[in-house]
Amino acid sequence: MGLEKLLDAIAEQGWYVWDDFLTPDQVSRLRFCAPKSWQRARVGRQDEAQHISQIRSDKIQWLKESMGQPIQDYLDQMEQIRQQVNQHFFLGLFEYEAHFAKYEVGDFYKKHLDAFRGNENRKLTTVFYMNPHWCAADGGELKLYDLNDQWIETIAPTSGRLVVFLSERFPHEVLPTQAERISIAGWFRTNGVTENRLDIAR
Numbered sequence: 001m002g003l004e005k006l007l008d009a010i011a012e013q014g015w016y017v018w019d020d021f022l023t024p025d026q027v028s029r030l031r032f033c034a035p036k037s038w039q040r041a042r043v044g045r046q047d048e049a050q051h052i053s054q055i056r057s058d059k060i061q062w063l064k065e066s067m068g069q070p071i072q073d074y075l076d077q078m079e080q081i082r083q084q085v086n087q088h089f090f091l092g093l094f095e096y097e098a099h100f101a102k103y104e105v106g107d108f109y110k111k112h113l114d115a116f117r118g119n120e121n122r123k124l125t126t127v128f129y130m131n132p133h134w135c136a137a138d139g140g141e142l143k144l145y146d147l148n149d150q151w152i153e154t155i156a157p158t159s160g161r162l163v164v165f166l167s168e169r170f171p172h173e174v175l176p177t178q179a180e181r182i183s184i185a186g187w188f189r190t191n192g193v194t195e196n197r198l199d200i201a202r
Contacts, residue, residue, distance in 0.1 A: 003081065006164060007088050010124075015144060015165035017155060021128065026070070027160050031130040033068040034100050034182060035061040041101070041109075056109040058174070060099040063184065074184070078126065081164075082188055091123050091190070098126070098186030103140055107181075109174040111145065114167040114187060122167040124188040129157040131181055140177030144170050157181055 002018050009016035022030065038059035065072050078096045086093050114125045127142065134140075134157055144152040147169060155163055165172075167187060 003084055006081070007084060010085070010089070010164070010166070014169050015153075015163070017153075018162040018164065019158070020160050021162035022074075022160050024132070024160065026073075027130050027132070029070040030074055030184075031182060033070050034102070034130075035067070037061070038100075038102055054110075055112070056174075057103075057107040058109060059102045059104075060185075062097070062099045063186075074128075078186065078188075081126075085124060085188070091188075093123060093188040094191040096186055096188050098184050101183045101185050103174065103177045103181040103183075105178055105180070106176055107174075108176040111143075111171050111173040113171050121190045122187040123190055125163075125165050125167045125170075126184075126186040126188075127163045128184045128186075129161045129163075129181075130159055130183065131157050131179075132159045134158055134179075134181075138177065138179040138181070139175050140179070140181040141175045142172055143175065144172050146170065157183060 002021070006016045006018060038061055041056050041058045041060045063071055063075070065075065075096065075098075078098070082093050082096060085091060114122050131138075131140075136156070140157050142155040142157065142163060144155070144165065146152055149171070152170070155161075
């Protein structure tokens with residue numbers, strides 16, 4: 001039922017909020033797989049990526065199947081979404097890349113698009129939240145905008161919630177957080193060719 005609602009919402013408005021995508025127990029086991037070491041997030045892609053703390057201050061770690069069975073289960077669910085979206089919208093989604101993201105107190109991510117200029121193969125963005133007992137005072141909301149810079153929605157990082165939106169259509173930002181905030185950010189990508197080689201994500 002949730003997947004049908006996702007497909008309908010993507011067709012109608014280009015974004016969807018799926019509450020209770022995972023059960024509290026599944027969320028707990030997935031969060032337990034979060035890494036002990038983190039790297040500062042960068043802005044841009046591959047050789048052009050830079051650390052720019054004025055734009056984003058979160059820390060990340062890319063997902064790997066070797067991190068545990070809950071990670072594999074999550075990636076299997078993303079694969080189901082990829083197949084269904086391809087079947088309904090013919091987007092040619094080729095693969096899924098994702099990382100854990102940790103926002104500590106005061107961290108933020110300024111408004112941006114997930115599709116990189118000149119290399120727009122990220123087509124569908126996902127954000128999954130793992131923050132039990134989150135409240136309004138904790139901040140850290142995701143704000144979605146349209147391409148005319150008009151605000152659309154403010155979404156709290158509630159535990160078990162999955163947000164999905166078209167990467168090229170919705171600029172977004174993460175407001176400063178007042179408590180540690182853990183999520184998994186991911187992108188379904190088409191396959192591109194960069195400098196005569198296939199652009200395949202890690």
